[in-house]
Amino acid sequence: xxxxxxxxxxxxxxxLTTSVVWGGTAFANAADVxxxxxxxxxxxxxxxxxxxxxxxxxxSVVTAEKIESRHYQNVxxxxxxxxxxxxxxxxxxxxxxxxxxxxxxxxxxxVDGRRVNNEMGSTSGGRASYDFNQLPDVSIIDRxxxxxxxxxxxxxxxxxxxxxxxxxKKMDHSFGKVAMGFGSNQTRDAKAMYSIKEGKTGIMxxxxxxxxxxxxxxDAADGDxxxxxxxxxxxxxxxxxxxxxELTDTTALTIGYDYSKFDGFSPSDAKKxxxxxxDKKTTNIYAKYDWTVNEADAGYVQVYHNKLDYYNQGxxxxxxxxxxxxxTLNTSENNKVVFGTSYxxxxxxxxxxxxGGGDINNFALFVSDxxxxxxxxxxNAEARYDxxxxxxxxxxxxxxxxxxxxxxxHAYLNWGQxxxxxxxxxxxxxxxxxxxxxxxxxxxxxIFKGNPNLKPEKGDIWTLGYSTIVGEKTKVDINCFHSSLNxxxxxxxxxxxxxxxxxxxxxxxxxxNIHKQKKNGMELSINQELNDNWDLEASYSYxxxxxxxxxxxxxxxDANYVPNIYRLGxxxxxxxxxxxxxxxxxxxADKASYVDSSYVTLDAAVSYKAMKDLSFYAKGYNLFNKAYxxxxxxxxASYKYPAQxxxxxxxxxxxx
Numbered sequence: 144x145x146x147x148x149x150x151x152x153x154x155x156x157x158x159l160t161t162s163v164v165w166g167g168t169a170f171a172n173a174a175d176v177x178x179x180x181x182x183x184x185x186x187x188x189x190x191x192x193x194x195x196x197x198x199x200x201x202x203s204v205v206t207a208e209k210i211e212s213r214h215y216q217n218v219x220x221x222x223x224x225x226x227x228x229x230x231x232x233x234x235x236x237x238x239x240x241x242x243x244x245x246x247x248x249x250x251x252x253x254v255d256g257r258r259v260n261n262e263m264g265s266t267s268g269g270r271a272s273y274d275f276n277q278l279p280d281v282s283i284i285d286r287x288x289x290x291x292x293x294x295x296x297x298x299x300x301x302x303x304x305x306x307x308x309x310x311x312k313k314m315d316h317s318f319g320k321v322a323m324g325f326g327s328n329q330t331r332d333a334k335a336m337y338s339i340k341e342g343k344t345g346i347m348x349x350x351x352x353x354x355x356x357x358x359x360x361x362d363a364a365d366g367d368x369x370x371x372x373x374x375x376x377x378x379x380x381x382x383x384x385x386x387x388x389e390l391t392d393t394t395a396l397t398i399g400y401d402y403s404k405f406d407g408f409s410p411s412d413a414k415k416x417x418x419x420x421x422d423k424k425t426t427n428i429y430a431k432y433d434w435t436v437n438e439a440d441a442g443y444v445q446v447y448h449n450k451l452d453y454y455n456q457g458x459x460x461x462x463x464x465x466x467x468x469x470x471t472l473n474t475s476e477n478n479k480v481v482f483g484t485s486y487x488x489x490x491x492x493x494x495x496x497x498x499g500g501g502d503i504n505n506f507a508l509f510v511s512d513x514x515x516x517x518x519x520x521x522x523n524a525e526a527r528y529d530x531x532x533x534x535x536x537x538x539x540x541x542x543x544x545x546x547x548x549x550x551x552x553h554a555y556l557n558w559g560q561x562x563x564x565x566x567x568x569x570x571x572x573x574x575x576x577x578x579x580x581x582x583x584x585x586x587x588x589x590i591f592k593g594n595p596n597l598k599p600e601k602g603d604i605w606t607l608g609y610s611t612i613v614g615e616k617t618k619v620d621i622n623c624f625h626s627s628l629n630x631x632x633x634x635x636x637x638x639x640x641x642x643x644x645x646x647x648x649x650x651x652x653x654x655x656n657i658h659k660q661k662k663n664g665m666e667l668s669i670n671q672e673l674n675d676n677w678d679l680e681a682s683y684s685y686x687x688x689x690x691x692x693x694x695x696x697x698x699x700x701d702a703n704y705v706p707n708i709y710r711l712g713x714x715x716x717x718x719x720x721x722x723x724x725x726x727x728x729x730x731x732a733d734k735a736s737y738v739d740s741s742y743v744t745l746d747a748a749v750s751y752k753a754m755k756d757l758s759f760y761a762k763g764y765n766l767f768n769k770a771y772x773x774x775x776x777x778x779x780a781s782y783k784y785p786a787q788x789x790x791x792x793x794x795x796x797x798x799x
Contacts, residue, residue: 398429421454597655621668633657
């Protein structure tokens with residue numbers, strides 16, 4: 144009861160604060176009025192441009208306008224405001240940021256439709272396969288499409304919880320931007336990008352650097368705000384270069400380069416002060432050839448090479464070589480077929496953890512049929528064949544039924560099969576670390592071993608949803624999902640005393656196929672345009688994750704997930720000002736994994752347009768200065784991975 148009262152009071156405080164600060168200003172700008180348009184085109188859910196109202200899937204879009212108005216520093220921050228998405232920020236320093244969609248870390252990440260997942264797997268040991276710190280800077284992003292639910296029949300392995308597609312800006316005119324910010328904890332944030340279009344050639348280059356000197360947090364044990372005892376500084380540098388050449392009226396060639404360097408200290412526990420240095424560098428190179436046939440049938444072929452160099456008490460290297468080809472055919476006015484093929488080879492090497500090496504490859508064929516079989520009713524049917532070097536061959540199917548009531552509302556039901564091959568860590572990881580006794584401390588032997596006999600994860604996912612716009616000012620989305628996986632992969636960990644040397648404790652982790660995993664959940668979101676100046680957005684998402692480890696206990700709740708997530712955003716905008724208050728809250732967390740069962744946190748962003756091309760901004764994070772965590776882990780009465788405490792950043796941005 145006390146927790147719910149705190150949440151209610153926080154919501155009221157958020158709305159009251161906004162009213163007090165901005166209530167006296169009333170200059171309308173028609174260009175800034177929030178528009179709800181289900182005719183917005185999205186590409187990720189069906190691999191071709193399709194209006195959202197015709198798409199049988201749960202799709203969210205983060206636009207460039209929203210990225211700019213809230214001055215998101217990176218993609219992970221933008222995704223925190225997406226209903227049904229949870230960013231697992233492991234806290235201080237150079238720790239990775241991973242994403243769950245519908246309570247699943249198995250998320251496929253694309254940049255302009257190009258796969259960037261790391262086949263080595265998460266460096267934090269979870270089921271994720273991408274660190275969102277490595278993505279290109281937000282200054283070059285046109286929109287972020289988030290598809291929640293299965294995507295395996297179109298995209299293959301990793302697309303279990305969903306797909307995130309980072310779509311960069313088009314180089315159809317010349318423009319640029321520079322920005323600089325300064326903030327708490329010795330924060331520096333610098334960005335610069337420029338795009339030029341001359342004739343048939345477009346070039347875009349961007350660079351960014353984010354630096355933070357130390358980490359401060361609110362300790363749940365005693366309520367004090369503390370600076371991390373160990374070094375917790377980190378840097379994140381990014382460079383992107385893209386060149387597009389129109390070869391003819393119907394063909395074009397694009398080549399590009401994305402670089403990211405993420406380095407610093409990532410101490411693993413608030414009670415330990417040992418330095419833990421992390422260096423992570425990505426170098427991605429790609430080329431894409433596009434064509435259009437008959438003014439409508441688009442196709443492309445692309446190749447890419449992704450490389451990750453990772454150092455954390457030892458160096459690792461992961462390489463991915465890939466090839467994709469796709470063609471769209473409009474077979475009739477009411478039918479469209481998309482088909483293609485892909486191949487990728489992945490390899491990881493590390494003298495310490497992959498003494499015998501580790502590599503996999505996968506070849507795939509896919510086809511999708513989009514059919515409006517009667518007016519306002521459409522059916523998407525997909526099939527994919529994968530031949531995996533370790534997981535064998537598998538055909539994956541999916542289908543989505545969509546009912547379009549009008550241009551502003553639709554209902555959908557989709558079903559899809561899951562085929563998730565084990566990653567390189569699951570198959571090959573072999574690490575044995577020994578820490579000898581010291582003083583009164585017992586020694587430790589920490590052993591993690593992959594399993595070359597793992598089976599692929601398989602299962603089914605169902606999603607039912609409805610979206611509508613009421614009175615042109617209120618958009619409502621509601622959906623629910625059910626996921627059932629067999630042979631789900633997890634690391635089974637145990638602790639025991641070494642019988643040959645009782646001075647040592649042994650921590651053993653082995654990759655295994657647990658018996659089953661089930662996920663159920665729902666999502667409700669409402670966007671309301673109050674008037675020309677005020678907008679509201681609110682969402683509630685619920686997820687229940689259960690594992691059956693085939694140990695006779697049946698399905699047991701996975702305590703790593705916070706089941707209830709609430710979001711409330713209030714926005715004011717006019718010709719000169721833009722202000723956002725955004726409240727996030729969670730409840731129902733297991734106290735074995737989280738100190739408190741619930742939390743409330745509030746962020747704010749304000750910008751002022753001083754001149755046509757010059758604006759100033761200020762952001763505040765965790766304004767309540769709450770002790771909470773987004774990633775599970777408890778150390779005594781404290782969070783093992785606490786979120787940062789209250790902090791601020793101010794800056795300026797110039798466009799040209």
